[in-house]
Amino acid sequence: MLHLRLITPADKTHDVVRLIEKMVGTTHLVVLPGAARNPAGDVVLCDVAREAGDELLSRLQGLDLDKSGSIAVENIDLSLSRRADKAEAEAPGEGADAVLWEHLTDATHEESTLSITYLAFITLATMIAACGVVLDNAILIVGAMAVGPEFGPLAGICTASVKRAPRLALRSLIALLVGFAVAMAATVAFSYFMDAVGLFTEAKLEAERPNTGFIYAPDWFSFVVAILAGAAGTLSLTSAKSGALVGVAISVTTVPAAANAAVALIYDDAKQTWLSTGQLLLNLLGIVLAGTLTLLAQKWLWARQRERQAKAGGV
Known part of the structure; x- marks a missing residue:
């Protein structure tokens, strides 16, 4: 699993959250309105199966989030969660085969x-x-x-x-x-x-x-x-x-x-x-x-x- 920490301008938060909610292989979505100070905006946290990570990152970049906000990605060494297990099962392919091009x-x-x-x-x-x-x-x-x-x-x-x-x-x-x-x-x-x-x-x-x-x-x-x-x-x-x-x-x-x-x-x-x-x-x-x-x-x-x-x- 991958953990994403996003800083989104307030006017893009809705689109970002909607994208994550509809994306196969995502879970543990958290939205913190107004929590970011530099750059100013909202903080969005989520976990995503590695095999769905590249697709999600590409779509977030399509929203210009890498220019107007921030995209940070971390590897999760251990996640004890049935929701995480379900997200990995739903995501196509195997995590070991996934390529994160960025x-x-x-x-x-x-x-x-x-x-x-x-x-x-x-x-x-x-x-x-x-x-x-x-x-x-x-x-x-x-x-x-x-x-x-x-x-x-x-x-x-x-x-x-x-x-x-x-x-x-x-x-x-x-x-x-x-x-x-x-x-x-x-x-x-x-x-x-x-x-x-x-x-x-x-x-x-x-x-x-x-x-x-x-x-x-x-x-x-x-x-x-x-x-x-x-x-x-x-x-x-x-x-x-x-x-x-x-x-x-x-x-x-x-x-x-x-x-x-x-x-x-x-x-x-x-x-x-x-x-x-x-x-x-x-x-x-x-x-x-x-x-x-x-x-x-x-x-x-x-x-x-x-x-x-x-x-x-x-x-």
Whole structure:
């Protein structure tokens, strides 16, 4: 269930209340006349089944409530109410399958913003991965994958492609490109330092690496895994199952490939540099392609769901 807190101008409260009352999947409606001060107006509270949430939000925006008032949405972790159970039963579909497009846009906007924290995480992740490739240590590689924040901008690009939001696409692309550029440049400097103190050596990089050799060996399996991970990551975002993102993060070779390219660069190993870069680009392409197709499929399925709901007499 979702909890909505609305601030409505007095002249729109009647329309908002009427909409909520007729909407399938809503309950616990509360109206507080004149309770809002900034902006001035009435406060309307209600709960709505997640599967009906996107439709209700779209219609509230159709009343320009996001411009003249306020729309705030919260997840309800626990609701002990027969009315809530009835509302969820009446709403079409399953809550786990519902996509809140506004929430997705807002979340990807935040995650795809180029910030000091984002740059710090992706740089540290790449440095950890650099240690992993030199030591042929799979544990360090997995750790670096989990730390890397690059899925945020990738999800932003997918969302922007489906919603046709060029600003979000540009913001995400800048965060992705600048993030990897800064991380690889910093890792090059870090690798020079580690080489100077004798912790990194060319012999270690060029030696047989059974645990991390896959990082600079792009093939069809790399692309297939990227496709699967992109679909899983997108589903985890749209279904609010954020825990699945950890599994996505440690299944795709993006940060480790960037790290391997950076280390290989200081030893003039053109082969590993180019192959690692190819691995990185191949995985990024697979994630974006799968994420975009997943969102398009979800959008189409929910459009069909709304059509069936309209035919059944729901608002």
